[in-house]
Amino acid sequence: MTLDLLAQAAPDPGVVSTGEAVVFWILGPISLLGALGMVLARNAVHSALALVGTMFSLAIFYIVQQAPFLGFVQIIVYTGAIMMLFLFVLMLVGRDSSDSVVEVLRGQRLTALLLGLGLAVLLVAAVARSLTAVTATGLAPDGPGYSGNVTGLGAQIFTDYLFAFELTSALLITAALGAMVLGYAQGRAHTKRGQRATVEARLRGEHDRISPLPGPGVYATGNSVAVPAVLPDGSIAPESISAIIDATPVREIEDEPGPDARALTGGRHDDTAEESR
Amino acid sequence: MTPTYYLLLSALLFSIGAVGVLVRRNAIVVFMCIELMLNAVNLSLVTFARIHGELDGQVMAFFVMVVAAAEVVVGLAIIMSIFRTRRTASVDDANLLKY
Secondary structure: OHHHHHHHHOOOOOOOOHHHHHHHHHHHHHHHHHHHHHHHOOOHHHHHHHHHHHHHHHHHHHHHOOOHHHHHHHHHHHHHHHHHHHHHHHHHHOOOOOOOOOOOOOOHHHHHHHHHHHHHHHHHHHHHOHHHHOOOOOOOOOOOOOOOHHHHHHHHHHHOOHHHHHHHHHHHHHHHHHHHHHHHOOOHHHOOOOHHHHHHHHHOOOOOOOOOOOOOOOOOOOOOOOOOEEOOOOOEEHHHOOHHHHHOOOOOOOOOOOOOHHHHHOOHHHHHHHHHO | OOOHHHHHHHHHHHHHHHHHHHHOOEHHHHHHHHHHHHHHHHHHHHHHHHHHOOOHHHHHHHHHHHHHHHHHHHHHHHHHHHHHHHOOOEOOOOOOOOO
């Protein structure tokens, strides 16, 4: 349907119609501004958004230039998938990872600007002669081997460019595998030590003691975490109590004479209680 | 106006992308500049297809898009793995061909 509209709009497809010229002179500066903004913006997210604008206007250029399939692929793949991937990575890396203003190489920016200007002048000079010398043929709807943009592209891809298409599939699979390998790659610092390696390290003497630390309350008179463990020779193991408990200030409650419950019994049950204990 | 104006626009966009690659230090922005250069080349390919009246230019632009997608995936994975160990995304700080 787009092709029908285009064919009606431009009877001679090689000639730029007035509407296309208007689109070009509106969207061309917008795309240039987007590109400049991407290069000049300090914040990387602003750069990404400026690039999205440029890609959108390029997609409209494709559609205007009788390549509607490529235009929609541009919108879906570039602005939809690739730029979102860029934004995801920007958010993972850190949004404020802006450029440093310090020039590492002296005069690098000026040199780069001059080189870019030289490149632009060379390219424009190379193309400029074709402004008058070249007459465009245009993709006529009844042109050679052309019956609709998508149909024509499909016919081309699956006949003339079939080998390249197959290579593309291999490339995509390789890229997906490479991204997985790179994404899940963990350096040596991140590898966990297994049980066996831990035991061997203990026996090799890399730890302070071979055995694990004794738990509190083992072989002691109480099973509270505040009671230290008693070693087989009867001495107290101080490392059995967590350093946090040791460091916690304990309010001394023994010194405060409170209401004594034993006073109610008249002291006789004290002896029996101690005997039975 | 002829379709050749699109070629001029494409040349300017390509130059801006090249300057961005040379100037910027953030690896992700450098990557975006490379994407801009690929897009400029795509625009010129589509324009060539129109000028010549053949679809080959559009097919080439399609393949460029596919290769660009694969390149972006691998490149961003490399940037992520470098960032994970070096805590930086600047091209100045990556001086080893490993992470």
